[in-house]
Amino acid sequence: MLEFIEAKPNQGLLLRDILIESKGYWGYSAEQLDKWRSTLKFESEYILNNTVKLITRDSKIIGFYALTRGDIDLLDHFWLLPQAIGLGYGKIAFEQILKEC
Template structure:
């Protein structure tokens, strides 16, 4: 049965594994993926202190996490299990994300993403907001988007 619920801290490794498999789906090399594994590891602490939700269809097939700092809100994670990409789970998580942000009175959030995922976020209503250097590969410039459709 399809369900979206709050992630549990003990699920951090499952979420990390989904993020790694999802990022590897796009054909990134092993050096890139080694860095990804350390930078984008989902921790129990992150889940405890930040809105983090999973989508289940018998098993967890995707998740998102919002990082709220003093100045900005970031979509820190939104990953789908590769075998489930293209089945609408990303869109369902996005709708849930937007509703979560509205309930928390968040007016906008920033998305720093891979070029491969940029189109998804543009379709969901995010707009280009510059570019930044990747944390994973020196000299790699990646898209920075913003979503303001919350007010």
């Protein structure tokens, strides 16, 4: 069973690392991944002002998603770790995302 837990403002580096690892699954070059690693930041304000949730299974983090709030909610990020891809977790998480929009 998956759980969806609010990310904490100090978890920006964790979010970045999940994103980078997930992008690595999709075949981006090591050079591009390193560039993103050095430039991409999830500021605490971003986490506080939007819906940012860690996706966990058996208390282990397997991904995260972020919805930017406004007149229209937008899915800004949705990433699963490579070991969680292809197991149906994305579908379950996306159903949760739809409930929150």
